[in-house]
Amino acid sequence: MIPANAPNAHCPEQAQEAPWQSELRHACRDLDALLAHLGLSRDDFPQGLDPRPDFPLRVPWPFVARMRPGDPMDPLLRQVLPLAEERRAVDGFVTDPVGDGAAQALPGLLHKYHGRILLTVTGACGVHCRYCFRRHFPYAEANPGTGHLAATRDYLLQHPEVQEVILSGGDPLSLPDSRLETLIRALEDIPHLSRLRLHTRQPVVLPSRVTDGLVQMLESTRLRPVVVVHINHAQEIDATLGMALARLRKAGVALYNQAVLLAGVNDTLAAQQALAEKLFDSGVQPLYVHLLDRVAGAAHFEVAEDEAVALFERLRGRLPGYLMPRLVREEPGAHAKLPRA
Numbered sequence: 001m002i003p004a005n006a007p008n009a010h011c012p013e014q015a016q017e018a019p020w021q022s023e024l025r026h027a028c029r030d031l032d033a034l035l036a037h038l039g040l041s042r043d044d045f046p047q048g049l050d051p052r053p054d055f056p057l058r059v060p061w062p063f064v065a066r067m068r069p070g071d072p073m074d075p076l077l078r079q080v081l082p083l084a085e086e087r088r089a090v091d092g093f094v095t096d097p098v099g100d101g102a103a104q105a106l107p108g109l110l111h112k113y114h115g116r117i118l119l120t121v122t123g124a125c126g127v128h129c130r131y132c133f134r135r136h137f138p139y140a141e142a143n144p145g146t147g148h149l150a151a152t153r154d155y156l157l158q159h160p161e162v163q164e165v166i167l168s169g170g171d172p173l174s175l176p177d178s179r180l181e182t183l184i185r186a187l188e189d190i191p192h193l194s195r196l197r198l199h200t201r202q203p204v205v206l207p208s209r210v211t212d213g214l215v216q217m218l219e220s221t222r223l224r225p226v227v228v229v230h231i232n233h234a235q236e237i238d239a240t241l242g243m244a245l246a247r248l249r250k251a252g253v254a255l256y257n258q259a260v261l262l263a264g265v266n267d268t269l270a271a272q273q274a275l276a277e278k279l280f281d282s283g284v285q286p287l288y289v290h291l292l293d294r295v296a297g298a299a300h301f302e303v304a305e306d307e308a309v310a311l312f313e314r315l316r317g318r319l320p321g322y323l324m325p326r327l328v329r330e331e332p333g334a335h336a337k338l339p340r341a
């Protein structure tokens with residue numbers, strides 16, 4: 001088998017899979033298999049599970065490996081576990097809470113904030129987080145991929161004030177290195193761009209995604225690389241993820257974290273403190289903690305805003321200033337993420 005980072009691995013016709021692609025393909029999609037692996041059964045969830053949710057169960061095994069066996073309240077498990085109550089309609093919880101549909105300048109190109117555009121480069125994601133605000137997003141129609149690259153470049157050339165391109169999705173790192181390389185090369189020769197940012201959870205659920213090829217790509221681009229990882233709980237950071245993050249940092253990537261504040265997962269002082277400290281130990285700067293986007297199916301994760309603000313007041317009493325993330329909410333039509341604390 002050809003290693004992922006062999007020189008010929010970026011040929012798109014290449015049939016060989018990188019190890020991360022194989023791990024992705026073999027991700028757990030079966031509720032009972034997941035529970036059995038953790039020594040749990042459906043009886044451990046008296047409030048009811050949904051074995052066939054519209055947004056399917058999907059979780060790579062390397063992430064499952066960081067869950068505590070026998071604990072139905074495990075904070076990693078709760079993020080991926082489809083509960084029966086997701087089907088309950090709750091007032092105010094809608095399919096497009098962030099107003100993404102309206103902000104698309106081109107299919108898959110969001111231009112909401114000054115100087116930055118966001119490309120949803122793929123609909124695919126290595127993991128399906130139950131709280132995901134894109135769980136109802138029409139991915140298939142919103143994918144600039146390489147197909148719309150010419151239109152994206154034209155748009156950028158007409159907007160010289162844009163300095164930064166943000167690759168998002170889905171998860172941009174569910175694209176193979178070859179596709180990312182095409183994208184990065186095309187963006188690189190737009191003279192007024194200076195930064196390239198990736199928002200990704202893929203290295204967290206699949207640390208093997210941080211291939212030599214990816215690291216070299218980020219190291220060699222003339223754009224200043226920024227990676228915002230999505231880690232919600234300190235328990236997600238194990239030695240393997242720590243090593244993957246260290247390789248990115250060594251390559252000169254500026255590393256930040258964004259989390260989502262989730263009831264039953266990380267809505268305690270201890271959880272937020274441990275997360276910020278462990279991120280810092282891993283060379284990652286805490287950046288955002290998002291209030292939940294009010295997406296249909298995720299109501300059980302909501303933490304009331306006043307409770308969140310109170311939690312952050314207490315957190316400020318525990319952490320050095322440079323480790324304090326910003327508590328933010330995404331508002332349709334706003335020109336930036338709205339700071340809350």
Ligand SMILES: *Cc1c(COP(=O)(O)O)cnc(C)c1O
Pocket residue numbers: 110111112113116117118166336337
């Ligand atoms: C979050 C987001 C950004 C980036 O905002 P920052 O303030 O730079 O973190 C840009 N565009 C869109 C559409 C976003 O949702």
Ligand code: SF4
Pocket residue numbers: 125126127128129131132133134169170171201202230
């Ligand atoms: S990784 Fe991000 S985009 Fe993917 S399912 Fe989770 S929250 Fe949604």
